[in-house]
Amino acid sequence: MALQLSYDDKFGVTHVSAYYRVTRLRLDVMNRTTRASIGVFANATASVDEKAPIELIQYMWEGDVHDALFGIAALEAKNPVKAVYDDIKTFPEYADAIDV
Numbered sequence: 001m002a003l004q005l006s007y008d009d010k011f012g013v014t015h016v017s018a019y020y021r022v023t024r025l026r027l028d029v030m031n032r033t034t035r036a037s038i039g040v041f042a043n044a045t046a047s048v049d050e051k052a053p054i055e056l057i058q059y060m061w062e063g064d065v066h067d068a069l070f071g072i073a074a075l076e077a078k079n080p081v082k083a084v085y086d087d088i089k090t091f092p093e094y095a096d097a098i099d100v
Helices: 044-048 063-070 072-077 080-088
Strands: 019-028 033-041 055-062
Touching: 019 044, 019 080, 033 044, 033 063, 033 080, 055 063, 055 080, 063 072, 063 080
Parallel strands: none
Antiparallel strands: 019 033, 033 055
């Protein structure tokens, strides 16, 4: 499970088949927070070959938003990694992302 989307790195290189994958997920149900790291890889092969990501993007969900996506009831219905992908796909910067 991942997303494919073009990515422009800090050196001005465009990676047209960049591969966005959850590389770390930390759920804290008691404190109602979830943190996710999304690794941006040059392509799917780089991810599978465990190359270093081009970029790491951090996201955090808290309070009521956390509860809706990652609370106990939500986790009974959906895998938390899938919940991350489903939520970030609603962000404008992921409007053109393709599920891969």
